[in-house]
Amino acid sequence: MTRGRRVGLAAAIALALFAAYEVISSFVAFTDDAYVQSDLIALAPQVTGRIIAVEVADNQDVAEGDLLASIDPIPFQLAVDQRRADLAEARAQIASDQHRIASARDALAAASSAADFARENEKRLTTLASAQDVSRVALDQASDTLRRADAARDAAQESVAATEATLSMHQATEARAVSALALAEWQLARTKLAAPTSGTVTSLSLRVGDTAQADVPLIGIVDARAWRIVANFKESYIRGFTVGSTAWVSLDSNPWHLRRARVAGIARGISREAVPDRLLNYVAPTTDWIRLKRRFPVTLTLVDPPSDLKLYMGADARVVVLP
Incomplete structure (x- = not known):
């Protein structure tokens, strides 16, 4: 075979292999850039x-x-006891205020009745005085009694208003005590x-x-209910992926076993720059036929994994997806 024919044959074989690769990749997508993932819960206390x-x-x-x-719950229990005492004191003060209000309202009713009687008496004596049936001294005494009765009624009204304002203030204190007790009990429970x-x-x-x-x-x-496989596929593969597509997973932690899986999600975006604290994932591109190809994360879940299968967060995996 001449050199030219050998070169031509090699080129034909390479072309055939490339064509076969493109055809196969249209039906089968493979990646070894995959790993086991779960949720890592960082449990932090809510009290110091x-x-x-x-x-x-x-x-x-x-x-x-x-x-x-x-x-240690002791400091928090002491805080609860203190808040309960504060609440009991506030409620006792409210009970005292309510008793004082009742007394003040009774005094106001009596003062109002006395003022009404004094007014009627002064009015009656004024009528009689115009007919000179009573003395001027008696009328003056009635007018003075009315002024003192009106003043007593006004003082009783102010006393009622003051005791009601005090009650409102102590009710606010009670509300704060209730909130403080609830917070103290919440903190105690968080120990x-x-x-x-x-x-x-x-x-x-x-x-x-x-x-x-x-x-x-x-x-x-490590959350036992959130196991999944994250596989980074080249962008040329993902066009045929849909949620629910069948996949097969080989776990390095459990080799020589293929596990059936389903595509659960396909990333719709990645970051083009390795900048931390971004909402988009950054996946380093790979060199393929000179061009740098981007890869997109695809999330898969295992279908009916055996109960004794142990998964390890971060372990390597290999994935084949049948679009």
């Missing part, structure tokens, strides 16, 4: 205090609601750290005597 008990060990499986650790979901404790370094800071993560839990 000293750790008095740690109920779990590193890498221990836990169920939702299991007790993980306890913060128990419970698992928010079923999963596995990871990277535990918490010890008795440590100081827990509010909103600072203490315990990590």
